[in-house]
Amino acid sequence: MTGPIVARTRAELQAARGTSTVALVPTMGALHDGHVQLLKHARPLAETLVASIFVNPTQFAPGEDFEDYPRTFEADLQRCAEAGVDVVFAPAVETMYPSGLVDTITVDPGPLGTILEGATRPTHFRGVLTVVSKLFGLVRPDVAVFGEKDYQQLTLISQMSRELALGVEIVGCPTVREADGLAMSSRNRYLTDEQRSTAAVLSAGLRAGVAAAADGPDAVLAAAHAVIDPADVDLDYLVLTDPELGPAVAGAEARLLVAARVGKPRLLDNIGLTLGKS
Known part of the structure; x- marks a missing residue:
């Protein structure tokens, strides 16, 4: 080659x-x-x-x-x-x-x-x-x-x-993920095995938000926050926006974004979803 x-x-x-x-x-x-x-x-x-x-x-x-x-x-x-x-x-x-x-x-x-x-x-x-x-x-x-x-x-x-x-x-x-859902990043190598397990809650929280999307913006954030516990990670932000990072609108496309520090690295993740009108 x-x-x-x-x-x-x-x-x-x-x-x-x-x-x-x-x-x-x-x-x-x-x-x-x-x-x-x-x-x-x-x-x-x-x-x-x-x-x-x-x-x-x-x-x-x-x-x-x-x-x-x-x-x-x-x-x-x-x-x-x-x-x-x-x-x-x-x-x-x-x-x-x-x-x-x-x-x-x-x-x-x-x-x-x-x-x-x-x-x-x-x-x-x-x-x-x-x-x-x-x-x-x-x-x-x-x-x-x-x-x-x-x-x-x-x-x-x-x-x-x-x-x-x-x-x-x-x-x-599209974001490429590890088998446990963690978004691939060059900084993932800084994580210990225990921290790696903890970091998986970020993508799990995003998936929970998507699962609640039909019930509207408040339901999305509530579902994501229920999984991403600040006691486990140093949460910087967990926000729902429109695709251009403006305010999310019910009944339209949206983006759920999270940033948190887990041990040494600061990790980012996000996911697209379609909001219901509720």
Whole structure:
């Protein structure tokens, strides 16, 4: 099996990219089966598939796990090869931020970036949108694929591409789950066996909410809260919104989102549902 071309500089990327249509899957590495599904989802969407591997410093706040974030480049290359990736773009920080981390021009996420994850991590989405916009400018993809697990991120990136006329089609890929329902994440490796068992209540709570959807918004939240006990997890938020993260509307499509810390890692999950009118 022939592996992907590894490009580390802007010039190497442009040479490897060629002139064909391009699908991009941005990652921070430490690839797991969820990432592989993103890559496989993207593979038929364009002639050339590019995966970026870059642990972006600007989306980590002081005290977060930037230094400890798992870096498994050789294993990541193997997973990329298995998924049919043509080019892996693995730049240095200096390549992505030639003016430095302090002086760089950034992308303001706007009001949507101040709620949910943005309320807990106020600098996070500015870093995410800035690096994604840089990747779009460098890779020049026709389409980019992101996981629905980070639903607010997906929503903001879609909004950015649309509002800034970046010309990139944004495609969401359904969340990939472990056998116990836990949403796959690179940070799951931080969990002990006991914490892993505890973390399964997050997806169980979401499923309970879906089961109560016919009875309306209040029933959804009550059912989810009945399963997700703050005594077991450090619950940050459990909210019901519309698909664009605005107020949920009875009788319409909605999104149930949760964030909680279980031991060291902070875990996110969400699920789509259709609300009844009750």
